[in-house]
Amino acid sequence: MAFFFKTCDNWTAMYFSTDSTVFLDGNWIHASEANVTLYSQTLHYGFGVFDGMRSYKNADGCNIFKAREHFARLSDSCRQLGIQLSYTPEELVEIAYQLLTKNHLYTAYIRPLVFLGPNMELNSESSVHVFMAAWPWKKYLGYEPINIMVSQYQKQGDNHSSINAKIVGNYAPAILATNQARKLGYDEALLLDENGCIAEGPAANFFYEKDDILYTPTTRCALPGITRKTIFDLAAQWDIPVVEKDITVEEAYKADYAFFTGTASEITPIGSINGERMKKSWEDSHAYSLYMMYRQQVMYDEFQGLTIV
Numbered sequence: 001m002a003f004f005f006k007t008c009d010n011w012t013a014m015y016f017s018t019d020s021t022v023f024l025d026g027n028w029i030h031a032s033e034a035n036v037t038l039y040s041q042t043l044h045y046g047f048g049v050f051d052g053m054r055s056y057k058n059a060d061g062c063n064i065f066k067a068r069e070h071f072a073r074l075s076d077s078c079r080q081l082g083i084q085l086s087y088t089p090e091e092l093v094e095i096a097y098q099l100l101t102k103n104h105l106y107t108a109y110i111r112p113l114v115f116l117g118p119n120m121e122l123n124s125e126s127s128v129h130v131f132m133a134a135w136p137w138k139k140y141l142g143y144e145p146i147n148i149m150v151s152q153y154q155k156q157g158d159n160h161s162s163i164n165a166k167i168v169g170n171y172a173p174a175i176l177a178t179n180q181a182r183k184l185g186y187d188e189a190l191l192l193d194e195n196g197c198i199a200e201g202p203a204a205n206f207f208y209e210k211d212d213i214l215y216t217p218t219t220r221c222a223l224p225g226i227t228r229k230t231i232f233d234l235a236a237q238w239d240i241p242v243v244e245k246d247i248t249v250e251e252a253y254k255a256d257y258a259f260f261t262g263t264a265s266e267i268t269p270i271g272s273i274n275g276e277r278m279k280k281s282w283e284d285s286h287a288y289s290l291y292m293m294y295r296q297q298v299m300y301d302e303f304q305g306l307t308i309v
């Protein structure tokens, strides 16, 4: 299958080709025929939810890493917004594997989106639609250590909208923060919470390591990321303590090393924060060893039985 790659004026071509198939409301259709009404409540007010997961090629076919956890989170995001999702996480896992098979994909990114139909009022009495697409997507933010800046844009607190749900409308500040960082010559932004402590990246959790201990913000201000949890599990295997706490920017400046975690960015080394360089090199950090373990782990998990060939 010939996938097109992004040029400055053609983002859509990156996500599907002429023979890509997507899932929409129980049907398998050509990506180019998948449409959404311009009166969609999700389009106007951001009231909808999504998730993102990766599949990795392995000797048996491929594995969607922690697929069930991702669809359980999607389901929970819907529940938090009062959106009736008519598929169980298990059914969605099955659909995701079918999606890969239909598109002859093994190593891919999978994006489920639950969006609402026409309704210009501020109530959620509209039809619920389920969309799922997959495309080959290289590691977001790349492999090299990135330079990040503390953003002026804040992470919304739990009193704005549910922080542990992936709500479409929550991502406007994240886009503003990334835009600002890139404009100022940085690779990515770091968002603070309403108390001025580090929350997370625009779409990734933040960790730093100091004296052989890993520190990460609490889920009061950060999404309980599935990659974040994987780091907890991998660190436990190596007896590396992980502490969840409020983290100031000054504290992070003194880190031995720092990194982002997320499905799209996997584990991304952070070389500097606001120009303050990390004390260790990426290769000497625990984060590097954890990343090597992560790369092995993603190829198989408890859903081996559902791998495609």
Ligand code: PMP
Binding pocket: 052, 166, 200, 201, 202, 203, 204, 205, 222, 223, 224, 225, 226, 227, 228, 261, 262, 263, 264
């Ligand atoms: N924070 C935010 C705001 C995100 O959108 C993501 C990506 N889902 C993450 C953290 C990382 O979560 P995960 O590891 O589950 O992809």
